[in-house]
Amino acid sequence: MTDATTDVTGGAAPATGTEAPHPAIVCRDVHKWYGRFHALRGITTDIAEGETVVVFGPSGSAKSTFLRCLNRLEVHDSGEITIAGITLDHQVHNLAAVRRQVGMVFQHFHLFPHLTVRQNITLAPQVVRHMAKAEADARALRLLEQVGIPNLIDMYPSDLSGGQAQRVAIARALAMEPRVLLLDEPTSALDPESIRGILALLGELSDLGMTMVIVTHEMGFAREVADRLLFLEEGQVVEEGPPEQIFGHAQEERTRRFLSQIL
């Protein structure tokens, strides 16, 4: 385990290639209904420690719903989800434990507008993990240096551009030293230049061994960075596999059709 790895992943095991003995996320036949609408139709997949997984698919394929079930912003109706050994169920302490293990980055950043960048990052470490203010501040500065904007530490979110805001949001999620980072279309609200910056940053995180699940339409990024791709359509995993398989010789007709439409 290198120093750089501990820096961001807080002791999570680094990427161990394909044999990954200890899955970070286990999903078994996960279903989710919105009223009578069957959103997730039996999702089963394992995500290993240190793995970078890109979830893609047409709009309305419940990619975001799947992601949001992983930290219980949405409650799945049946099946089993286990994160770092903790089962997501109705037990409150399990929920709190999982939320500590899983960080999330949103499409629209959702920074707290009444707090400065520093306060946005240090709030959860101080309040949830009871970290001393000085320590939290030091961590905030270190993370902002890592995401490349240490000079903006005392700005308010309304002063930031989209790309800067998303960097802060990533730093805020990393400040909790999550084992898993969920990213819900992290670049969809950004301009092309900011997109490149954020994707480069995510690539670095992936190299450092961060376990990430990313919903994105950036297929070039997926090809380069992802260890594995998940193609979702109508709430089902149509096909999953490494980028070479998905982009080179997809098994499923639907995957090929979708890729041909967007590439």
Next chain:
Amino acid sequence: MTAVRLPLESGRGLRSAREVLAAAWEWARTRLFNSPANAVVSLLLIVLLAWASFLFLRWMAFEADWGVVRTNRRLLLVGRFPQDQEWRIWPVVYALTALLGWTWGSWGRVTRWAAATMALIGVLVLPTLAGWGGALAFLPAVTLAALVHLVALRLATRPAWRTRVRVASGVGWFLALPLTLALLHVRGGVDPTLWGGLYLNLVVASGAVMGALPLGIALALARTSSFRALRWASTVYVEVMRGLPLPVMLTLSWLALRTFLPSWGGLDEVALVYRVTIAFALFTAAFIAEAVRGGLNSIPRGQREAAAALGLQWWQMTAYVTMPQAIRNSLPALAGEFIGLFMTTTLVAVVGLTDMLQAARGTTEQPDFFGRQKEVLLFVGMLFWVTAFALSRLSARLERALAGKGTRRA
């Protein structure tokens, strides 16, 4: 703003009278008389305003007799509060003016217009009407406020101190009422039935605010909670309280304890002032709850999701993420409620307490001052207005300070 600014303020320093006049004419010509229709309307309004001001000022200067205010100044300010007990009030006056100065300084500079208006009315007009002899007694307090204001302003410019200065102002306001009440009760105390005048309005209003704010916030949280029972209870409370006329509430606070409510621990012995204050607090809480609920509802769902995703529990989310934003969003409405509450404290007359307005009415029964209600009411009105105006400016400052705006871009 620059569009309505007179050219004399353009910052180029003093100019000759002729230049100033020419500039003023130019300003009037381009803005008030730039078309025939505008010219007619402007002229009409100017004449109307001038006429009204002339009538009012003529009355103020020649017909009004401010003797009634001068004679009854003490009655208006503190009612029948015993003269030898005034040492219980002066520390509060000093504390409040200093606090006002401090708060204003710590949240930003007083704008020139607000300062000028308040100085004109508060430091010039009111003392002139009420007699300078008494006004001089307030001079140390006003000086203290100005000094404290400057100190706070200076301290607040340093980022490291800004938060501390602001927290100190909040703590100060929180301690003001307990201090006031303690002073009214220590060493034998003063019978609450003798509290009166503007002092009574202030005590009842601040007591009601201190009670209503936490209760209102709790009600708003209950009303937006996911527990149906809490939601129902809160809704029922708010609807009942909003539907009752305040005088009914006040009268009930007077009568109910004597008739159908149990007198737990001598509750019926509690001074009427306190019971009335509680009634005000219960009443105002309903309106505050609605204002805060509006603030809570205006917070985007993403804020709660982001907080939850970071592992914040419900109360942590409420304390650090949603409630600060909700309070900020509802600040204009809250300030409105507080100013309204201050005005409605004049209704304590319903249960026989002598607040400033009631004292003012009383003066007109004095044989020397028959038919002088106009003067007294005008004076009382101005006092209320100055206080409300200070509150309103303060809330505007607070709103801007809490807006979470930085410096780089608007």
